Amino acid sequence: MLRFFERLKPYRLEDAPDGNRFLTDNKAVLTRGKVVFAENCAQCHSSKRPPVDADQVEWFRQEVMKPDFRDNNFLSDEARYSVAAIGTNAARACGSNAKDGHIWQDFSSSTYKSLPAVGEIDVWNPYQETMDKFKIQGGVPVIIGHLR
Numbered sequence: 615m616l617r618f619f620e621r622l623k624p625y626r627l628e629d630a631p632d633g634n635r636f637l638t639d640n641k642a643v644l645t646r647g648k649v650v651f652a653e654n655c656a657q658c659h660s661s662k663r664p665p666v667d668a669d670q671v672e673w674f675r676q677e678v679m680k681p682d683f684r685d686n687n688f689l690s691d692e693a694r695y696s697v698a699a700i701g702t703n704a705a706r707a708c709g710s711n712a713k714d715g716h717i718w719q720d721f722s723s724s725t726y727k728s729l730p731a732v733g734e735i736d737v738w739n740p741y742q743e744t745m746d747k748f749k750i751q752g753g754v755p756v757i758i759g760h761l762r
């Protein structure tokens with residue numbers, strides 16, 4: 615088992631088929647990208663974490679410049695963020711199977727079951743061709759109104 619995991623390597627864009635087509639050698643562009651990442655993404659997308667008393671953004675600005683920043687970094691902080699804040703496809707986040715009274719209720723923790731509601735998201739309703747407000751909450755989610 616250990617040998618299997620040791621064989622796994624990170625999936626990097628430069629190793630993907632044609633991945634290099636999306637990359638540049640331009641040093642100025644690469645440096646700018648690292649700064650953008652440090653300032654806008656690293657707070658959630660780095661498992662290398664700043665010391666608690668450090669200025670987070672400043673620390674990331676310096677770390678991303680190190681040639682080994684991606685090594686042993688799984689690019690996540692493993693923290694929970696509301697789908698209402700992130701804005702990605704909500705299908706998985708709205709899954710209700712592991713909630714109380716549902717089929718997999720015995721496979722989730724009481725901490726999970728008592729998570730607070732994350733609020734509303736905008737959802738395209740293809741039947742009425744409207745943008746609807748969709749309230750994510752414990753129990754069965756309900757549509758609470760139309761935007762147009």
Ligand code: HEC
Nearest residue numbers: 650651654655656657658659693694695697700702703707
């Ligand atoms: C507030 C935290 C946060 C910030 C800031 C953030 N992300 Fe994310 N990102 C997430 C979360 C949470 C997910 C997973 C969303 C999901 O699964 O629906 C994600 C997913 C992604 C994914 C998809 C990864 C995958 O494996 O499918 C990419 C790519 C990504 N983010 C890039 C970025 C970039 C680039 C930035 C900066 C411009 C950024 N993110 C800023 C939290 C954040």
